[in-house]
Amino acid sequence: MRRLALLIVAGIGLLVLGGLVGWRLHRPAADARAYAVMRLIAIQVSLDEAPPDFVFYGGDSQVELQPGGQQVCGLSLVNGGVSGSTAAAYADHLKQLTFARHPSTAVLTIGTNDILAKNKPRTAEPAARFEAAAEIIVRRLQSLAxxxxxxxxxxLGRELGTLVDAAAVADYSQRLHVLCGRIGCAFADPFADLRDGETxxxxxxxxxxxxxxxxxxPALKALEPVLCGP
Incomplete structure (x- = not known):
């Protein structure tokens, strides 16, 4: 309990200093964990108060930064994004959430925090860890929706070229595409119009x-044909 209280205090401090502006890739892991404590409380409140039919969108800061109050396919959107999350971290976060009502559709955007260049994401072991964690997340979402x-x-912006392995964007996206083909989720690219080719x-x-x-x-709008289709 004392450790939880300390994490909550740290999380409050981070919110005051930085606000909900997304998490930078260079943040220490301890800071990300402290922030996640507070963020998961907010997500749980949204889930507890969700209407009977809603869309759940999980993932990292690319999800959390979606503006509030949006609807998808005429349904309320519950934002389950936790800034700073790797796939493995989000798999753990998702285990901590309780769904009194189940969403009609669940969406996942994850992977940006997994492709730090220093971690050599396109080598066998990191890539396998990412795939395994992504599958855990998807199977959990499939049990709910x-x-x-x-x-x-x-x-990514080119200014991050030394920090992030840009080639892993396409590599990890393809891994997610293959995963969906294997276990039965739908795959979509709402960011296609933003890409500079295959770079x-x-x-x-x-x-x-x-x-x-x-x-x-616009990215959420680009998802609607997949989310709202038959």
Whole structure:
């Protein structure tokens, strides 16, 4: 209990200092864990108060930064994004959430925090860990919702070229695509219009800070054909 209280205090401090502006890739893991404690409380409140029919969108800061109050396919959107999450971290976060009501559709965007260049994400072991964690997340979402959609990784700004392995954007997106083909989720790329070819980088002006999109509503709108289709 004392450790939980300390984490909550640390999380409050982070919120005051930084606000909900997304998590930077260079943040220490301890900070990300402290932030997640507070963020998971907020998500649980949203789930507890969700209407009988809703869309759950899980993932990292690319999800959390979606503006509030949006509807998808005429349904309320519950934002389950936790900034700073790797696939493994989000698999753990998802285990801590209780769904009194189940969503009609669940969506996942994950992977940006898994492709740090220093971790050599396209080598066998990191890639296998990512795939295994992503499968845990998807299977959990499949147990909650009759329809699960997984997105490609968004592109990155070129200013992050030394920090992140841009080639892993396409690599990990393809791994998610194959995963969906194997276990039965739908795959979509709502970021296609932002990409500078197959480089892993974004077109000029598409990103706010190299890591986060300049505009999030269009990405959610681009998902609607997959989310709202038969």
């Amino acid at each position: 009759p329809r699960v959609v997984v997105t490609a990784l968004p592109p 892993g980088f974004a077109k000029p002006g598409a990103m706010r800070d190299g890591l986060h999109l300049a505009a999030y509503r």
